Amino acid sequence: MNIVLLGLSITSSWGNGHATTYRSLVKALQNRGHQVLFLEREAVKQAGRQDLPQPDYCQVAHYTSVSELGKRFEEQVREAEMVIVGSGLQDGKAIGEWVFKTAGGIKAFYDLDAPTTIAGLEQGNLPYLNAKMVPRFDLYLSCSGGPTLQLLEQKYGSPMARPLYFSFDPELYFHEYREIKWDLGYLGTYSEDRMPGLTKLMLDAADQWPNGRFAVAGARYPSDMGWTSNVTMLQHLSPAEHRDFFNSQRFTLSIARAEMSRIGYTPSMRLFEAAACCVPIISDHWEGIETLFEPETEILISAGAKDTLRYLREICNTERKTIGSRARRKVLSLHTADHRAQELEGFVAELMTLDTRGEKQLAL
Incomplete structure (x- = not known):
């Protein structure tokens, strides 16, 4: 399949993880x-964020405006068997209109922040x-499943809304021996809506267990959070x-995130x-987590410091490793990037099967 993808970025880790997903x-x-x-706005390059x-597995080109898109890439978009417009694009509405007018193949929208999009659609x-x-x-294509898909089809009229969750690259993420430095760690950019959960599940536990070792890694945290001395703060x-x-x-x-928890069925990368x-x-x-991992055997659900400390202090090393191994087997069987590519192929095949317009069929 010949695909044109207009996304926020594929060359910058700055921001909210779109690049990792696209890559x-x-x-x-x-x-x-x-x-x-992959078409990426020149502003990313100019801002020095191409880190x-x-x-080497796709062609990347840059544009400065919607007008330039039309001048330079009309032929590629018109002839592509599929054009995917990603969420969060500057001038995204104008780009979408240009794609509707220009593209000859399947036109898809890939929503990598469905909770924000749904709230924005409701508010206009x-x-x-x-x-x-x-x-x-x-x-x-939505990073959220469950009721969000029905909402998109029934309220907003999408002909076909399907989940395309985040994924991981097995070549980059795997188990390897490292010295254990922390009993519990958290990786995530600072956001006010996640702080209550971080406090309840980790920081309160750290306060109650002075001998425990905890770590928070992420950007944008204020310099003085007032945490206990057994919590290590790492930069981005x-x-x-x-x-x-x-x-x-x-x-x-x-x-x-609060919005992800509100609509459920939105697993993070x-x-x-x-x-x-x-x-x-x-x-x-959050609603839907049990459809991805089996609680207590593949993932541990905590409602607060009491639950967190019970897991940290009472689960033996053998059981701990077994839980981790089960979770790894689950994601290797269902949630790699290759699984997402296969799912996308399946959605295209489904769409073409339902297509009664007599247009050209795609070669998968």
């Missing part, structure tokens, strides 16, 4: 015989999508450092990456 998916698509042209190497204030555009995309880690961080913990903590490293995950509860 893994595009690499898997290329490995499965598809050709991808990831140029991918999204800069990159509006409700009238949703039915015009042949396929709506590059993606290349994530595996080492996970493998240096006895347990790792996962906390959903970190959840799969941590599981791939064989480190047992302690997580807050």
Whole structure:
């Protein structure tokens, strides 16, 4: 399949993880015989945020405006068998309109922040999508599953809304021996809506267990959080450092953003990456988590410091490793980037089967 993907970035780790998602998916698509042209706004390059190497598994091109898109890439978009527009794009609405007018193949929208998008559609204030555009995309790919998909089809008129969850690259995330530095670690950028969960599940536990070792890694945390001395604050880690961080913990903590918890069925990329490293995950509860991991055997659900400390102090080393191994087997069987590429192929095949317009069939 010949695919054009207009995304936020594939060359910068700055921001919210779009680049990591795109890199893994595009690499898997290329490995499965598809050709991808990734179009990225020149502003990322000009801002000096191209801190990831140029991918050798797809073509990357830059543009400065919607007008330039039309001048330089009209032929590629018109002839592509599939054009995917990612969420969060500057001038996203105008880009979407141009794609509707230009693309000759399947037109898809890939929502990498469905909780924010759904809230924005309800309020009518999204800069990159509006409700009238949703039915015009042949396929709506969402990082959220469950009721969100029904909402997109039944309320907003999407012809086909399907889940395309985050994933991980098995070549980058795996278990390897490291000195255990922390009993519990957390990797995540600072956000006010996650602080109550971080406090309840980790910081309160650290306060009650002075001999425990805890670590928080992420950008944008205020310099003085007033945490106890047994909590280590690490600066922002590059993606290349994530595996080492996970493998240096006895347990790792996962906390959903408030919007993700509200709509449920929205697993984070970190959840799969941590599981791939064989480190047992302690997580807050959100609707749908049990459809991804079996509680108590593949993941540990905590409602507060009492639960967290019980896991940290009462689970023996053998059981801890067994829980981590089960989680790794689960993500290797269902949540790699190759699985997402296969799912995308399946959605295209499903769409073409349902297509009664007599248009050209795609060669998968």
